[in-house]
Amino acid sequence: MSAPNDLRARAAGIRLLALDADGVLTDGRIYIADASGREWAMGFSVKDGYGIRRALRAGLEIGVISGRDSYGLRLRLGELGIRRTALRCKDKHQALSQMLEELRIKPRAAAFVGDDAPDLPAMRLAGLAIAVADAHPEARAEAHWVTSCRGGRGAVREVCDFLLAARG
Numbered sequence: 001m002s003a004p005n006d007l008r009a010r011a012a013g014i015r016l017l018a019l020d021a022d023g024v025l026t027d028g029r030i031y032i033a034d035a036s037g038r039e040w041a042m043g044f045s046v047k048d049g050y051g052i053r054r055a056l057r058a059g060l061e062i063g064v065i066s067g068r069d070s071y072g073l074r075l076r077l078g079e080l081g082i083r084r085t086a087l088r089c090k091d092k093h094q095a096l097s098q099m100l101e102e103l104r105i106k107p108r109a110a111a112f113v114g115d116d117a118p119d120l121p122a123m124r125l126a127g128l129a130i131a132v133a134d135a136h137p138e139a140r141a142e143a144h145w146v147t148s149c150r151g152g153r154g155a156v157r158e159v160c161d162f163l164l165a166a167r168g
Contacts, residue, residue: 007128007144007145008166010108010127010128010144011111011128011162011163011166011167012166012167012168013108013109013127014060014109014110014111014127014128014163014166014167015060015061015103015105015109015110016060016061016062016063016099016100016103016105016109016110016111017055017060017061017062017063017110017111017113017159017160017163018062018063018064018065018096018099018110018111018112018113018122018126019062019063019064019065019112019113019156020064020065020066020092020112020113020114020115020116020118020119020122021064021066021068021073021087022066022067022068022115023114023115023116023132023134023135023151023152024113024114024115024132024151024152024155024156025044025045025048025064025073025076025151025152025156026042026043026044026151026152027043027150027151027152027153028115028151028152029043030042041072042070042072042073042076043152044076044152045152045153045154045156045157047154047157048152048154048155048156048157048160049076049079049080050157051156051157051158051159051160051161052080052082052156052160053080053081054160054161054164055160055163055164056080056081056082058164058167060160060163060164060167061084061099061103062082062084063082063084063085063086063096063099064077064082064084064085064086064087065085065086065089065092065095065096065099065112065122066085066086066087066088066089067088067089067090067092067118068087068088069087069088073087074087084099084102086098086099091121092112092114092118092119092121092122093121093122093124093125095122096110096112096122096125096126097125106127107125107126107127108127109127110125110126110127110128111126111127111128111129111130111159111163112125112126112128112129112130113130113131113132113147113155113156113159114129114130114131114132114135114139115131115132115134115135115136115139115151116135116136116138116139117136117138117139119139120138120139120142123139123142123143124142128144128145129142129143129144129145130143130144130145130146130147130159131143131145131146131147132146132147132149132150132151132155133146133147133148133149133150133151133155134150134151135151145162147159
């Protein structure tokens with residue numbers, strides 16, 4: 001974990017906030033509705049949504065990089081105005097690299113929020129690696145910062161508020 005001043009300095013230069021979906025935007029639970037295995041419901045935090053909207057209005061780029069894809073996720077991202085996505089992503093490092101290239105910004109200007117082993121390559125690339133409070137120990141060990149809120153329970157709002165405060 002970085003010292004508070006180092007953490008604020010890292011956060012002040014962030015231009016892209018990239019998020020995992022399951023376990024970060026949601027609490028990681030998936031509800032199955034029928035024998036075909038179709039997803040029935042996902043839960044998202046209204047607090048996280050408010051934080052995302054504020055961050056977007058302030059000019060922060062936001063992207064979602066997820067190993068899964070679902071109607072519910074796409075619907076929520078659309079409602080929030082998140083256009084940068086890499087869904088059904090097998091290589092989160094590559095996906096984050098592509099977003100950085102498209103935005104013409106360096107990795108140090110990116111933050112990535114994750115919760116488990118598939119997120120580690122993107123966390124290692126980002127200038128600010130963040131893990132949610134209930135992340136797997138591997139993800140917490142790689143993070144510069146661990147939120148006090150759990151995934152799907154206000155962690156993204158906490159991150160957005162911190163980044164906006166660091167930017168002034």
